[in-house]
Amino acid sequence: MTQILTTPLVAPVRSARTRHYVMCPPTEFDVVYSINPWMDPSTAVDRELARAQWQALQDVYAGLGHRIDLLEPVAGLPDMVFAANGAVSVADRTYGAAFAFPQRQAEAHAHVDFLRAAGREVHRPAHTNEGEGDFLVLRDVVLAGHGFRTTTDAHREAEAALGRPVVSLELVDPRFYHLDVALGVLDDGHGDGPADIAWFPAAFSPAARRTLRRMFPGALECFEADALAFGLNFVSDGRNVVLPAEATGLAASLRERGYEPVPVELSEFVKGGGSVKCCTAELHR
Template sequence: MRPSPVLSEVDGRTRVSTTRHYLMCPPAHFAVSYTINAWMNPAVPVDRELAVAQWEQLRAVYLELGHRVSLLEPVPGLADMVFAANGALVIGGIAYGARFRHPERSPEEAAHREWLTAHGGRFVAAEHVNEGEGDFAVTRDRVLAGTGFRTEPAAHLEAQEVFGLPVVSLRLVDPRFYHLDTALTVLDDGVHSGRADIAYYPGAFSAAAQRVLDRMFPDALRVAEADAAALGLNAVSDGRNVVLPEQATGLAAALAERGYHPIGVDMSELAKSGGGPKCCTQEIRA
């Protein structure tokens, strides 16, 4: 795979890719030994070598696209640490740390805090349960925030105080989509285009949340259930290139029609724990 052009234009819409800084954690200890979401089944075997190979492919895609990738050291016994997106939300050099819902993941908090404080910026410890970018999606002028299964609504207010950005609460109602990043992705944050663009699966949200999204993003890409169920929305976009599970073929076609460059990757082994490209990728926004 070769990097795509920096710019593309379809029907007057210009897509601009920008270099990003990502934090990832190798799945050295990946396993499904407990159940904390609808995807996890300890009775289904996990091929750790395959999981590592799929993760390495994802990292290689980012590097080939010119992005910077930093690594978080995996800790023995923390099977879900590969899902680095859940460890914090970082905007403008400020890191708002996670406070995990389930005790199985709580030890990950310290590892993220240590890395983030060691690499500059200001770290803010959370008082309320939140799972980082699992339930927070960022555009240039607001933060979209999920609740219903993991992150508490009080954490949305806490994040608003930390970053000084409006935070919009969205209730998730389908347990398959336990984090916002399984049901919605920011395709274009609007920094360069002036208008944010998102994709989401309406059925994952409450009726009120659907109305909010419809009013805020009337031109959003509404994704079919089949693509959402393939974790297609657990995607990572740099404004033009969109890295998503290769099984979400309908979504990939729709993205191409909008002028994006979809890049399919196989994350099927990590999907056994309910994760995809975005779950594995925390963005460090300077």
């Protein structure tokens, strides 16, 4: 498995599409408990640097022409900055989150209030799930992770709530506890070409690997070093791929495939187990 073997000989021309993102300022961000392998409360967060890094990410999106709505942080909820985990939205439908750990459960209510105030229909879940952390939206399908934070019962519930087929993918490596740290959507298929992903096969069960290789035979398979640098926790508008600066190998491979890597520094947020995508919810059309 190499990135070189999955790189097309002739890179296609990629087209960006304006996106609608939701972000939550990191005024409450800190690491005060441990609910994933990346979190260590004894390692201090530089909160001033975190605010600067988050602002730089927001500025990148604005510079690319995307719409950004801000979710108001709630005191005592340090992980709310990871806005992607609060729901998954397609068109006018939203499937809300039900967090696996009690430390984050109050976040779900804040997301519901925000989304309903924006005029969206929100389906409150009966089953444990963590929003776009484990649900990644493409034009014709939703890819859904399970094994750590989201149940397969939630996959079926989301399918009904969103009106979109859901493909279940089992995660097996606790370092990749959410789907969005093991797989990223490069092109959601709304343009002229097919949907395109990048992923780290070792994070998935053998059955999930077979499914992904059948669905995306030309997908970019990421090196472990780039995956561990949260390289797959990126945000793509179909051309510009905003990703951690440390994922240099992945950036080079993306460039060969016709994408434009946009590196950012989010080192403080990795201490909480997240990076670009975790900080970015998308309201999909």
